[in-house]
Amino acid sequence: MLDGKRLVLERYVDFQWHSGFAKSQKQKSIRSLHEMALLEYGVKNPLEVSSKSEDPLGVALSSFNLKFVTKKGRILTVESAFQGSKVFELGGPFLDIFDFSPIDAKRDARLKSHGQLTKFSFFGVDWDLEPKTAFYDWLYINALIKNENLIAMVISRDGFTDIEFNPEKSINCQARSAALFCALYHTDRLDFVLQSRENFISMYAGRVSDPHKPEQVRFLV
Known part of the structure; x- marks a missing residue:
């Protein structure tokens, strides 16, 4: 997206990494990351969005924990809905x-044994692989908007992190999706982008019609 039009602003921060697989080590790294985010970019109220978060809100917003109810009454987590919607050259969705x-x-195992990923299919609606994060963002935002108790707390945050996210290995990031939700909320765009898949996808090319000046929401990796 063009400068002045972007909804999510990504910042890379050098911080002290505490090695080890223990949750306590991950949380030390998160604290270090947030300290540097404050020093370098003035982020005063960041939120770690993952199961490793020390904040219950961040844990609740993890794709492993964030749930939503479909029109047919099924309760799904964002993660299970995302993985179950994958379509490959040789099969799927499962x-x-x-x-x-x-x-x-x-x-x-089926997610790695049926060839290349070709698209996503969620209850009969197909999503292309481009824009790269569109389907995941759409799932996440649709789930979050159905959890009103979480919305009031998340919209006050000014930065989002995911200590597990590695941009060299992954594309989708729950912290980025949370930041995108807040950006859309604060610029009164949620209703518009959720009206249709076309409206949602349009924002990735900077084509969302909006009379307000877009705000930048910091996303810290």
């Missing part, structure tokens, strides 16, 4: 994954 736990959904 709809039974919708009912799996998030960790089992992510680790399902």
